[in-house]
Amino acid sequence: MHDCRPPSRALSRWLQNFESDPVDGRYGHLLLVEKPARDSDLGNQLRPYFESAHRDAREFFAGEIGISLHPDADEDDDASLLYPGCLPDTAKRGLFGEVMAGLVTENYEFVGGHEWSVPIFLFRYHADVEKYLFDLARDAERERAVFGRLGSDFIGLKLDDRGAVVRLIVGEAKWRGELSDAEVETLMLGKWKTNKRNGQRTRRGGIWAEINRDIDVPHGVRQLQRLLRERDRDGHAAAIVSMDKALVLRNPVPIARTNLIMIVGNGKAKRGEGEALLTWETIPEEYTSPHDLQVVEVILKDGEDLIDEIYDLLWKV
DNA sequence: GAACCGGTAACACGGCGGAT
DNA sequence: ATCCGCCGTGTTACCGGTTC
DSSP, X not given: OOOOOOOHHHHHHHEEEEEOOOBTTXXXXXXXXXXSSOOTTHHHHHHXXXXXXXXXXXXXXHHXXXXXXXXXXXXXXXXXXXXXXTSOHHHHHHXXXXXXXXXXXXXXXXXXXXXXXXXXXXXXXXXXXHHHHHHHHHOTTOOOOOOOOOSOSEEEEEEOTTSOEEEEEXXXXXXXXXXXXXXXXXXXXXXXXXXXXXXXXXXXOOHHHHHHSOOSSXXXXXXXXXXXXXXXXXXXXXXXXXXXXXXXXXXXXXXEEEEEEEEEEEEOTTOOTTOOSSOOSXXXXXXXXXXXXXXXXXXXXXXXXHHHHHHHHTTOO
């Protein structure tokens, strides 16, 4: 289980927050900007949280692929094959965004003031990672791109005092090396596509489209429930039951939901002080879902260096 | 019904050319 | 010279349509 508290003090030293009042009680916007001087020890301060977030998947993949996690396993080579450090850079960037989504959810106050908990991360369901690791373990030369996780990137829960789930937070996390205006627009609205027949250009996909059409109880909830059942059946008995009620096909019991959009990356060169990527004064007009919306933007400088540093540190002595 | 083709989806980076 | 917008690259899986 994921049991590491977010490193609050490290976060407040690292990031400056620009918080704005919720709009209509249902839209929250939080801008987090990296402060000029990054603490040289920051990687170490974030490391326990990242290890906690990836622990389930690491154990799971090691078992599936047939690699021992034991330190004196006598096969030093195995260390280089271990999740998540062995993944290609692009995959690590994506993972970083997803872990950060959990980190900010647990650490900052979001729209509605709910208290969120992230019992476990869903990284083991990153099906293509498993295949990548399997191939890599048998052919060290093997290098290729890793296909992204399908479905929602991140699920968090709000539990009542009996431990039942009363609200979900469903997150979509994106990393981009350069958060230019065009890049953000593409991210939110989708890529330009040209219709071959009439030559018309339209945008397709994007975060807005994805989040607007997402089903109320996404597949990630089933995955989360399976994980809880396997890892901590007794500790989360009430949560498992309440998720069952929401997941049945006939007459499901609805669970309130908050959507989270998490954009993390390097700021564009000509970024103004406190400048946000998305509007915060009003609910973005592209958003049509009835659920509450929380946007978090994390603006870094040379974020790749930090990501590489963190993932190099994980599970190293 | 099986086998094939092309297109789309998801993830992110790299490079080109034009604008500042 | 630098920044920015746009398009192409690589990967797996699944969709619909066409052909045998």
